[in-house]
Amino acid sequence: MRTGIDRISFYTTRYCLDLKDLAAARGADWKKYSVGIGQEIMGIPPPDEDIVTMAASAAKPIIDEVGVDDIDLVLFATESSIDQSKSAGLFVHGLLNLPSRCRVVELKQACYSGTIALRMAAMMVAASPSSKALVICSDIARYTLGSPGEPTQGCGAVAMLVTTSPALLSLDPEYGVHAEDVMDFWRPNYREEAFVDGKYSTRIYLNSATESWKQYTALTGRTLSDFARCCYHIPFTNMASKAHDRLLKDSGVIEDRKAIIEAQVGESLSYNRITGNTYTASLYEGLACLFDTTQEPLDDKRLGFFSYGSGSVGEFFSGVVTPGYRSSLYSARHKHLLESRIAVDIQQYEDIFNLSIPSDGWDYSFTEYQTGSFRLAGMQAHKRIYEMVR
Numbered sequence: 273m274r275t276g277i278d279r280i281s282f283y284t285t286r287y288c289l290d291l292k293d294l295a296a297a298r299g300a301d302w303k304k305y306s307v308g309i310g311q312e313i314m315g316i317p318p319p320d321e322d323i324v325t326m327a328a329s330a331a332k333p334i335i336d337e338v339g340v341d342d343i344d345l346v347l348f349a350t351e352s353s354i355d356q357s358k359s360a361g362l363f364v365h366g367l368l369n370l371p372s373r374c375r376v377v378e379l380k381q382a383c384y385s386g387t388i389a390l391r392m393a394a395m396m397v398a399a400s401p402s403s404k405a406l407v408i409c410s411d412i413a414r415y416t417l418g419s420p421g422e423p424t425q426g427c428g429a430v431a432m433l434v435t436t437s438p439a440l441l442s443l444d445p446e447y448g449v450h451a452e453d454v455m456d457f458w459r460p461n462y463r464e465e466a467f468v469d470g471k472y473s474t475r476i477y478l479n480s481a482t483e484s485w486k487q488y489t490a491l492t493g494r495t496l497s498d499f500a501r502c503c504y505h506i507p508f509t510n511m512a513s514k515a516h517d518r519l520l521k522d523s524g525v526i527e528d529r530k531a532i533i534e535a536q537v538g539e540s541l542s543y544n545r546i547t548g549n550t551y552t553a554s555l556y557e558g559l560a561c562l563f564d565t566t567q568e569p570l571d572d573k574r575l576g577f578f579s580y581g582s583g584s585v586g587e588f589f590s591g592v593v594t595p596g597y598r599s600s601l602y603s604a605r606h607k608h609l610l611e612s613r614i615a616v617d618i619q620q621y622e623d624i625f626n627l628s629i630p631s632d633g634w635d636y637s638f639t640e641y642q643t644g645s646f647r648l649a650g651m652q653a654h655k656r657i658y659e660m661v662r
């Protein structure tokens with residue numbers, strides 16, 4: 273039975289910081305950001321947006337189009353969790369009026385959990401073919417101010433509808449996985465910013481890609497030339513290019529690697545370059561970007577995917593694009609979203625960064641910024657209060 277992605281919707285916040293301004297403020301060469309790591313702009317979450325509002329705003333176009341009736345599973349993938357107990361997905365369940373017989377769970381394994389959510393959702397709908405599942409990946413990437421990770425920060429969410437008649441992509445059953453217990457990137461419960469051993473994390477990412485790919489290619493006999501395009505987890509865009517370069521080298525490709533990387537990976541990177549890292553969402557933001565921006569029709573073409581979550585789990589998998597997929601995309605909405613953002617300056621960025629959710633149990637109302645369809649209105653007795661904006 274075919275299972276896979278029927279709809280994919282991306283959301284990022286209405287505010288952003290030009291990394292030229294960050295480079296000037298940190299005394300860094302702008303080219304280090306734009307050329308060295310491959311980032312130009314980062315998304316900024318205003319105080320009344322969080323992983324819940326971004327997730328609900330990402331999912332809303334899908335719900336508006338297909339309704340809620342057959343959705344009986346929400347898997348919420350994040351590493352920016354807002355509660356140790358309640359799933360962020362339940363707030364989304366409420367905001368989107370999902371049916372009471374819809375299961376809701378939050379999943380965590382750094383940036384990888386969106387991928388296991390997709391795989392689990394596919395298995396659940398295969399067991400009950402008339403049902404649909406919503407996989408939502410939503411994250412805010414935060415590093416310490418002034419740290420090497422700072423220019424890779426970002427925010428965003430991707431919602432995917434998973435069905436047994438997927439209008440966009442059917443998942444192949446095969447995969448290669450590499451898991452190992454390492455400390456390349458982590459965020460203890462008492463911290464709002466991640467710790468990262470930056471250079472080490474890039475080596476672990478590349479090794480994970482190599483090992484996952486080795487398994488996948490041994491299992492399927494497929495080579496990299498069997499993929500029309502490849503999408504990667506994108507902590508910063510050059511990481512995806514480096515990973516593809518590594519797999520090409522592993523496969524014995526010596527000549528023209530730069531051109532091959534541009535042809536196979538380049539089109540999936542432009543959204544991430546201007547949103548920054550969206551952790552769990554970044555691989556699927558890359559897929560949405562590829563679908564939205566490629567000139568070449570991808571109907572019936574096979575795509576390769578590498579998902580990576582620090583700590584670490586990596587997975588190489590693949591899928592085949594459904595003929596006629598273009599009529600089921602939200603490309604115009606994504607374009608408008610990215611083109612209509614408001615630039616903040618360094619002072620505004622740092623002020624927003626330094627705000628944190630009050631923890632004293634008093635009632636608070638949050639200043640209204642521009643948001644998507646939902647906002648975090650305030651806090652009452654340690655409870656987050658959300659509201660619909662339009």
Ligand code: CAA
Pocket residue numbers: 301303304305307308309383420421422424456457468469470471473474477505506507508511549551580581582
């Ligand atoms: N012009 C052009 N390029 C320049 C330059 C300039 N003026 N100055 C520097 N560069 C290049 C460097 O040569 C280097 O290129 P290579 O990687 O090809 O060697 C690149 O810019 C980065 O510069 P540095 O080597 O000086 O590295 P840095 O100190 O800025 O740190 C980083 C880079 C480690 C990636 C840092 O941004 C970081 O810690 N990021 C967060 C961690 C991360 O994203 N890790 C990725 C793997 S883990 C993962 O994927 C999970 C996740 O989502 C976090």
